[in-house]
Amino acid sequence: MEEEDGYHCPSQTEPEIERRTHKEWPWPSVEMLSKYRQDELLDANDWHYLAEGGKSLLVRYMGPQTCKDPKTGQDTPVPWTSPDGRRALALRMDKRKRRGPPPAVQKLKVNVQHEFTETSCPPSADSRLEWPATERYAFETTVITNFLRGLSSGSGTPASPSSSQSDGETTGEQWECSEAPPYLSPLLPYNRRLVCRWHGRKRLAFLEAIANAAEPHRPSHRREMDEIDIDCPDALDVIEDLSWTPRDGVDQDVLCVEIKPKWLFEPGDDEVSSGKDDSRPISRYRKHAILKADGALTPQEVDDLYEPLDLASADPPRVRRALQGLVRNWQKGGNNLRLFCRGAQQPARASSGVEGNNPLANALERLINAQKGSSNLSLTTDAADLVTPALLPALLSPRFQALVARLGFLQRSLVPGPRGDLAHLKALWDMSSEKKGRKLEDATLTGDKKDEPMFFDPSMHDWNDFLTYWFSKEDPSQRSEDWAASTTTPAPARDTKRARGGEASGGGNHSRSSDIVTPPTWKEMRHALIGTLLSGTFKDASIWIRIPMPSSAELQSQSANEGHPGYVDGRSIHLIDVDPKPMKKLSHWLQLDDDIERSYREWKAKHAIQEVEGSDKRSRTD
Ligand SMILES: O=P(O)(O)O[C@@H]1[C@@H](OP(=O)(O)O)[C@H](OP(=O)(O)O)[C@H](O)[C@H](OP(=O)(O)O)[C@H]1OP(=O)(O)O
Ligand SMILES: Nc1ncnc2c1ncn2[C@@H]1O[C@H](COP(=O)(O)OP(=O)(O)OP(=O)(O)O)[C@@H](O)[C@H]1O
Known part of the structure; x- marks a missing residue:
């Protein structure tokens, strides 16, 4: 993306950002999965409610632990659990605002089996499962993983494909790592997108059956507000089920x-x-x-x-x-x-x-x-x-403690200004030539609709550009000092001293526009917005x-x-x-900041x- 002010594709040679090569999760492999037709592996009755947040609902695999190998006809471990039964995958389903009142639970239970079997249709050859990497995976491996470098998940973790590389006791929290970091931070659960080619009403039937079976287990305040989005595209988000407990006995329980x-x-x-x-x-x-x-x-x-x-x-x-x-x-x-x-x-x-x-x-x-x-x-x-x-x-x-210290550090320092609130961001906006008479909350809400690249949700290109900016702007000696301090003291409130006057993101010293000497360039303003979004991710x-x-x-x-x-x-x-x-969250946060202070x-x-x-x-x- 080339902008008038020189906003351009970052160089691909920055030394500090790890641009990792693809490394396959050992289980289930793409090859293993693509042996199956989706009908052979996806039965709605096998997926039970696990938990939910505001945007998504997770269902865990509760079906049989073996299935027939399509080639040999022999019993083989089902790909949703690892061969040793100690790990499993869950489906992470998007939710949408509920249309109409929540249905009576009693009715739903009756419908599950009926609806699904009634609408089943014979499998066809092009319904083989695919397992591509996704934008979300790219965001986690490229952006989040870089910000979590040096942190360890712990011994005995089931979660990371490369845990053997990086697990064990915390060895220090320095920003620089001499070893190549893992592809996906060991702190993050593995996730992929499962592409399914459904036929006719089958996708709907599958998702409806899962949604209906989940409904009685959902908290009532969530049921009132939203439901599983059964119109979502022909793909399912799959994530490692961190709550998974091996099924053979109480002694295997996991808290x-x-x-x-x-x-x-x-x-x-x-x-x-x-x-x-x-x-x-x-x-x-x-x-x-x-x-x-x-x-x-x-x-x-x-x-x-x-x-x-x-x-x-x-x-x-x-x-x-x-x-x-x-x-x-x-x-x-x-x-x-x-x-x-x-x-x-x-x-x-x-x-x-x-x-x-x-x-x-x-x-x-x-x-x-x-x-x-x-x-x-x-x-x-x-x-x-x-x-x-x-x-x-x-x-x-x-x-x-290292993890909470890091989160606090990132929440505060990714937002421009020393205080971690949005005052400096607003001050930068007031000086920005992009302002054109608008309040930042209005511009962040409507900017994308007006085709203003300043307010587009960051693409992977933008995230890479931000990483390049963030890691190259830092003075490594000061950063290490901050980093070390962030691991030994409670949530650091110190100024990171790294910013020059008017710098967009990462800790400028000013929070009033009168203090900002130089108006931010387009790119500095964009970085300030993107840094604030990322801070929000670590806050949530x-x-x-x-x-x-x-x-x-x-x-x-x-x-x-x-x-x-x-x-x-x-x-x-x-x-x-x-x-x-998303960028429109900024508008909500700006309003929230004001409301919090007023109340x-x-x-x-x-x-x-x-x-x-x-x-x-x-x-x-x-
Ligand atoms: O705004 P906040 O601080 O209330 O955080 C929201 C959370 O509310 P909480 O205060 O934790 O109960 C809220 O959590 P709940 O839905 O209340 O469990 C969400 O996490 C929301 O994120 P998103 O809109 O789903 O991306 C969160 O919104 P973001 O502001 O993080 O985008
Ligand atoms: N990998 C996982 N393994 C087990 N449970 C998980 C996993 N990921 C999420 N959960 C559970 O599902 C809930 C919702 O997941 P998640 O937080 O990703 O959804 P969300 O809708 O984005 O949440 P929020 O509204 O808080 O932003 C979590 O609070 C947690 O209880």
Whole structure:
């Protein structure tokens, strides 16, 4: 793409960006998959509800573990699970706004089998499955992987094709790696797109059957709002199922912990939290929670909220407090903590159950015992009491802390300006010749429709250009310093010192247009927008920890007080939901920023939280 101001294809020779060659996931291989016709492998009844977010819904494979090899006619492991049964793939389906009220669950159950079989039709020769790399895969391997360099997923990870290359204990968090990084960061679950050539109503029938079977398991607030998009193209997104638990027995159980940490850096302005004795800045997460609750939170309730800055502090008492906040969030049905065991999401309302019969409580207790070196199972019934002691070691592990530190660093420093908010971006826009009298929120909303390349969603070409800019602009010595600091201190709030005045993305020092001496060039403005989008991706990502349970035999064989070193740490850590954000999100974020600040000001006024005379800190007067 060649623009008037010299916006051009980046050089392909930058030393720091890894442009990786394609490396196949060993299972299932393209060859293995293309042996089958889709009818032989895709039966809607085999896919059961796993979980969902705002945009997508996942179904996991629950069908037979073997199928007939089309060539030999012999039983062979089905490609959706690995030959050893320890890994599996899930389908990630797009959702759309619901058209009409949600259907009655009872009716849906009856329809599943009927609809699917009724519309089945004979397979044809051109229905062989294909397995191409996708734009999303390219984004993850090229963009996300580069920003996660140096971070390790952990021992025993099932997730990475190249885990043997890079796993093991964290060896340091330097930005530069002497070894070639893996094709896909070991933190990211493998994913591909499965192209299916359906006939007639068959695609619809397949997707409808999956959607209907999933419906009774969906949370009601999601059912009201959206549904699986059954009009999606003839392809299915396939992703490694990180919640997968081998099916042969309780002793193989895997506990999975999903944490959506949100904003992990200190806000730029010095405000204190609502607590009387606490002079730390109030985090953006808490301000957002005040907005979401329409201001109806007491200062005590705000203090009891989950605190991302505590989570990333690496300080045991603060991390414990963050975890307790996450547990309360889980109990109230929030989305910052999710727990899975025996492959199923565990709702907090079922956390206390019939004695000895609560899988989550059992798993947590097993974990605590494994850490202590004890084999006594007291079969506590309330899982909520066990979450903090069981998971604290994982959250304090160097791997987890390195990841949250990196996320905080990226969330803040990919946005232009030192504060991590959108003030500097707005200031740059005010100086930009592209402004043409428009507010940034209006321009980001309508710019793409007006055919303005400034507001096009970034293509892979744009992402590559941004990477080139980002990695080459950095002063490596300062970057390493920041990098090292980002791994040892809580969510870094320091200025990265790397930007020159008026620099678009990556930490300029100014947030008012009057401070910006030089108007941004077209390309600098574009980089500022793209960096902000990427920061949003890292803000919305979730961390996934997989902890295989020690078997009863393992627990029995441990001598008292010895403990099981492997269970003291999170076993394997991953990052999920790293989708690129569209340009129109910027408009939403700009509005959200304003709303968050307005509602926080109102809340402070309501609770008489005032500025302390002669100080830039504030405290509550009551
Ligand atoms: O805007 P936020 O911070 O509320 O984040 C949204 C999330 O809300 P949360 O605050 O985590 O409950 C929201 O999460 P939920 O749907 O509420 O689980 C989505 O992750 C949304 O992303 P997208 O629109 O699906 O790409 C998120 O939107 P983005 O702003 O990250 O695009
Ligand atoms: N690889 C995976 N293995 C197992 N479960 C997963 C995996 N990826 C996602 N999930 C589960 O599915 C949920 C939705 O997935 P994801 O976050 O990718 O969707 P989304 O719609 O983009 O979410 P959001 O609305 O938060 O942006 C996750 O919160 C998680 O519980």
